Amino acid sequence: MGKAADKSPEPPAPEASPDLPADDLPKVYRAMVLARVMDERCLTLQRQGRIGFYVPLQGQEAAQVGCAWALDSEDWIFPAYRELGVALVRGVPVKLLLDQFIGNSGDVLKGRQMPNHYGYREFRFVTASSPVGTQISQAVGAAMAARWKGEEIVTVTFFGDGTTSSNDFHAGLNFAGVFKAPTIFFCQNNQWAISLPRERQTRSETLAAKAVAYGFPGVVVDGTDVHAVYRAVRDARDRALAGDGPTLIEAQVYRLGPHSTSDDPRRYRTDAELQKWKDKDPLARLKHELLTSGALTEADDAALWETTRKDVVAAFASAEETSPVDPLTLFDDVFAQRTPQLEAQREEFAALLKEGLIKP
């Protein structure tokens, strides 16, 4: 019945994986700088109490931007909560993201979620959840649906090393294997799940190795190398669209910052380890490459950081001026239409609000 059943199960003729187009590299770097600048800024804003919480991505920019760059804008993203780099490549405006971090009236989510848990249907970026792993099996279902509808897209789901222990990691990979779903499982192994180191999460030598038992390939890539990530994702995408099913990609990276602004990593990891990975900072790596090739000068770079910082500061100022959410929206979107009970609660709420007994 499904369209893909008509497709040849044969893989396409093997050819060298295409590399990131050289012309794209400065743009890739710019996206990575934007992600880093937003990260630095948001950590400061959280400390100042201007946003409530933040999940940084420092150290994971090449993995995220490289992966997103290899996708088509029609592909669906099922993110976790750390995928700022992916959202930026998708074209989500900075101001819109900052509106979400504040939870103001400009926020597409209507202030419903904690910072970082955004989602934009327009950008095929599905709204994130906190419970880890739940997006994995959903991405598989969406991929099955796309194939059934005959649409030439893949779904890509993002998750961390810790999440490979979750129920939905197993369920999702198993379904994907059985149904040959056109899904890419993009695991950012940032070496830590809050305080639990990678080697205490699973005895498996690599996370990629887990794919074997589900009957499809798993590959390990250096997630600080934007080229390697891009190639791996392109390969996986080609395989998926050729009807050859899913791929698990383990991008090896490091979370340079805290798990979130509620976390203090000094309690569980050493400065020496951090320093080792700081020396492999993906931004420094790409910058070095661009300087060497002549695509970037130190002066360009300094100007890029400065303008990016200015832009982000300006976007935040504008987000801060955006009005708060209307309290009555509390009762919207529970269902397509409010039930009589919700309607009554909304009225009760509105009256209390008017009397000043509820202060939003």
Next chain:
Amino acid sequence: MTELTIVQAINRGLADAMRADPDVLVLGEDVGVNGGVFRATEGLFKEFGGDRVIDTPLSETGIVGAAIGMALYGLKPVAEIQFLDFIYPAFDQIVSELAKFRYRSGGQYPCHVVIRSPYGGGIKGGLYHSQSSEAYFAHTAGLKVVIPSTPADAKGLLATAIADPDPVLFLEPKRIYRAVSGEVPDGDQRVPFGEARIAREGADLTIFAYGAMIPPSVQAAETLAASGTNAEVVDLRTLVPLDEKAVLASVEKTGRAVIVHEAPRFCGFGAELAAILAEKAFFSLKAPIQRVTGYDTPFPYALENAYLPNAERIVHAAKAVVAAG
């Protein structure tokens, strides 16, 4: 007596239980080296080591399933679920297994397991770091559900939970983990299950609450006192087993009831209380019962303060009850 916060009292309670009984151990995510994301297990790893303070992989079903197995084999595990919002991957192990093992085995296999978990709003945690899902569990035959609101009760009820041969879900009001401190008796001072606490005595109206809703309820009672209504605040402390005697006795005295919880209203624990009052204290009631609760929506982020019951809403409801009869 020692002055402690709620989270400190829980930490002391765990350490005391582990010192007293080598069969007690702790397992969960980030409970060891990190001392728990709320620091409830701070210092335990250092004192008792990694065999008794176990940092597990990221799997709630694994945590609860393994705790059940340990208990079947004779240990007394205290499992931590990092936030109550993340308990659902373990729902099957809790509802189908933990709660039913004793019954389905004809009493052969009891499950001496405590599951601790921070619950509730007030920390700007949005949908997934704020839920009060006690009703699901109170609805499950075979589970005890305990929610302290003071440091002394936290320590005393935890000691009782760890000694209890049945599974206990021990819900910790994270919003007042550090905001509420008080005197805690030293030594093994247990607070029995099934005994509500009168947090404030009164004759005109009863406010029923538990956990993080106790402070706003007491505050509301103080406000009401200024306008001549003397409200009693009953802290249920254990939802299962429920101190029905205390619930009925209070309403037989006051004739009026306001029920407060932060969970959504529909099918919340307050519905059970209201039903009990309607069944067994109907002729003592002078006015219809009112519930002050979270709304029947998911827990919001930006509008958290608008969602959570506050003292003003409790006062408003209490006045309406008094005005009605």
